[in-house]
Amino acid sequence: MLKGRAAPGSSAASVQGFQALTLWGNHLRQTIELTLRLTMRDFEARYRGSVLGLGWAFLTPLLTALIFTFVFSSVFRARWGTGQDGTDANFTLVLLVGVLTHAMLAETLSRAAGLILAHSSYVKKVVFPLGILPIVVVLGAMITAAFGFLIVLLGHLVYSGHIEATAPLFILIIIPYLLLLLATAYVLSALGVYLRDIGQIVAFIITASMFLTPIFYPISSVPPAFRAVMLLNPLTTVVEESRNVLLFGRAPDWQALAFLWLGALVSFPAAVWVFNRLRVGFADVL
Template sequence: MGILQLFKDLLKNDIKNRYTGSILGLAWSIIHPLSSLLIYYFVFSVILKMKIGNEYADVSFTFWLMAGILPWFLFSEALSRSTNIVLDNSSIIKKMVFPAQILPFVMFSSALINHLITVILFIIGLYTFNPSAVNMNLLLFPVYLVPLFLLTTGLSMITASLNVFLRDIGQFIGILINVWFYMTPIIYPISAVPEEFREVLVWNPMYSIIEGYRMLFFKAELVDINSLLYTSLISVILFALGYALFSKLKKSFADVL
C-alpha cells in the first residue's frame, strides 16, 4: 500500500469514527466553535463590555472574535488529538512498517476539513453583513495556513512521540493549550494589555497568525512582514525538530506499546 493511499484511508477512518453514531455528524464541527463563540461573546462583550479598540473600531465584536477563534480551533484541535495518535494507532504501528510521521498529518488534515467548512460559513456571514469585506485578498489565506500547519504538526510530532514514553504529556498538553489560549490576544485586543507585556505577547508565534486572519478579513492587508517571517521561522524550526525527534523515537515505539 502506498503512503498516499494509507494517508487517505487513515483520514477517512478518522472522520468516519469521529461521527459514527452521531445524529448531527459533521455539524459538530460547526457547533463546537459556535458554542465557544457565544460563550466568549456573552462574557466579554455583554458582561464585561470589552472594546476592540480603534484599530478595528468599525468591526463587529462577534466577527472580530470569530476571526481569532478560527485558527486557534484548528491549532488546538489538531495538537490535542495528535498527542495520543501513536497510542491510538498502536495496533497498526506494531503490525505494519510505514512512516508513522504521517499520523500527525492525518490529524491536522482532519481538523483542517472542519476549519475550512467553518471559514467558508464565516465568509458567507461576513459577506451578508459587509459585502465589501470579501475580496480577492482572501486568496492570501495560505500565507497564514502554511506556518500554522508547520507549527501545529511540528509540535504534534514532538508531543505524540514523547507521549509514548511519558504518558503525562497527554495530560500536560491540555493545560498548556489552555494557558497558551489566554496568553494569545484572541478574546481580548492587544491594546488591552499593559505596554510592558505587549512585547512578550508579540513573540507568541500564534499572535501573528491570528492577527493575520483578522487583517485579511477586515483590512484586506497582510500582517507585519517581520512578524510573519518570525512566525514562519519558528514554525519551520519546530517542524524540523519534531520530525527529527519523531523519526528517532519511532524505532522504539513497538517495544513500548
C-alpha cells in the first residue's frame, strides 16, 4: 500500500460523518428558525389590534411599578436605602426590577400549565417538535421583560446620571434564570397533560412567590431566621443580584450566583428528560 493514501473504508466513513453532520446542522437551523418565528408571532399577537400596539410593552410594567410604588412607599411607608451612604434609592426602579423578574416567572408558569393542551393539534404531527413550545413561552416572557429592563436602565441613567459599570454582569444572572424557567416550563407543560389541577396549583404558587420574594421589601428587613429560608428561593437570588448590578453598582454575590448556575445546569437537562419521557403518552391522553 502506498504511503499517504487513505483506506477506502475510512474515506466512506468520513463522507457519511460529514453528511450526518450536515443533516444535523440543517435540522438545528430549521428548528431555530421555527422557534423564532413562533416566538415573534406569539409576541405580535398580544398587541395586534390595540391602539398603542408595542407601546404597551413599555407602558404596562411602568404603570404597574408606579402603582406598587405608591401603595408600598406612601401607604405602607416602605423605605429603601442603597446600603452604602444611607441615601434613598429610586424606589420605583428598585421595585420595577423585582416586578419584572417575577412577571417572567408568572407568565411562564401560567402559560406552561396548559401549553400542550392549548396546542393539542400539534401532538399527533410527527414532524412538529413539541419541545420548542416551552422555549417559545420563555422567550416571549424574556422579550416582554426586556422592554421593562430597558426602562430600568434609562430611568437609572436619568436618576443618577450614569449606567452602573456592573450592569453587563446582569447577563450572568439572567441566563441561569432563563434555564430555570425553561426547566419549569418543560415539567409543567408535560404534567399539565395528565394533571388538570396544575392550573390551580400554579395560580397559588404565583401569588405566594410574589410575597415570599423580596420584591416589595429589602431582604435585610426579613428576620434572620426566615431570611435563611428565603435565600433558598432562586427568585430571591435573581432579584437581589439584579438590583445589585443594575442599580447599586455592586458586584454580585459570586457564591449565590454559583449555586444559581449549578441549579440551572442540573435542572434543565433533568426537565428535558422528564418532558421526553412523558410526551410518549400525550397522544393517548389527548
